[in-house]
Amino acid sequence: PVSPADESNEDLKLLAINSLMNADPDRAIPLLEALLKGNSSPVLKDRALFVLTQNKSARARQVLLDLAKGAGNPDLQINAIRYLGMSGTADAQQQLAAVYSASSDHAVKIEIIRALMVSRAKDPLFNLAKSEKDAGLRTEAIRQLGAMRANDQLAQLYASETSADNKIQIILSLMVGGASDKLLDLARNEKDPQVRGEAIRNLTITPSTTSETMASLYSSDADPKTKREIVDGL
Numbered sequence: 001p002v003s004p005a006d007e008s009n010e011d012l013k014l015l016a017i018n019s020l021m022n023a024d025p026d027r028a029i030p031l032l033e034a035l036l037k038g039n040s041s042p043v044l045k046d047r048a049l050f051v052l053t054q055n056k057s058a059r060a061r062q063v064l065l066d067l068a069k070g071a072g073n074p075d076l077q078i079n080a081i082r083y084l085g086m087s088g089t090a091d092a093q094q095q096l097a098a099v100y101s102a103s104s105d106h107a108v109k110i111e112i113i114r115a116l117m118v119s120r121a122k123d124p125l126f127n128l129a130k131s132e133k134d135a136g137l138r139t140e141a142i143r144q145l146g147a148m149r150a151n152d153q154l155a156q157l158y159a160s161e162t163s164a165d166n167k168i169q170i171i172l173s174l175m176v177g178g179a180s181d182k183l184l185d186l187a188r189n190e191k192d193p194q195v196r197g198e199a200i201r202n203l204t205i206t207p208s209t210t211s212e213t214m215a216s217l218y219s220s221d222a223d224p225k226t227k228r229e230i231v232d233g234l
Helices: 010-023 025-037 042-053 058-068 074-087 090-102 106-118 122-131 135-147 151-159 164-176 180-189 193-204 211-219 224-233
Strands: none
Touching (some): 010 042, 025 058, 042 058, 058 090, 090 106, 090 122, 122 135, 135 151, 135 164, 151 180, 164 193, 180 193, 180 211
16 A cells, blocks of 8 residues: 655655545545645645545544634635535535634635635525625625525615615626516615616616516606616617
């Protein structure tokens, strides 16, 4: 058998660890930890991190979580966050939310928001979009809710929103999510002319919106500016 510790070539060392992971994970995980903490190249460390994610043991998950919290260099932290998101488990979603709460690094928080989207974590993202004070982070959470078509959560968010800018961002996300029914409701009932115009414009470019829907909206509206928006959309 090949001993990973005896290999000086990085590629061969990782191949040996990978093989050992399949045969004896308890021995392989400490070797991966040492490699991640050592002076190996960033490329090798990222590959080692990927090998670690393939193991579902408690120790492997803890190493990955420690890296996501910042135990390694910044690049490893970002990659660990992404791998946690890719796992898609409920535990990983909770861990990502906990790392988010404990971090003060804007770039790290952005990556966690994106990882939560990859993980399909609608509720944690919804909570961030409601409670986050940083405008940039809140906008990113709203965008990612749109990317995962969390239209019910976006509608709830809109109902409690007072800022026109935030309402417009939610409208953009509803368009990305294909929520023509919710956009039509806003186009009919929103009182702010600027926000309403944005709802109409985004309704017209939502693929599921029909020309009949827009014609009906035109017939029921008396405002000339709104009618022009609808005509432009048609």
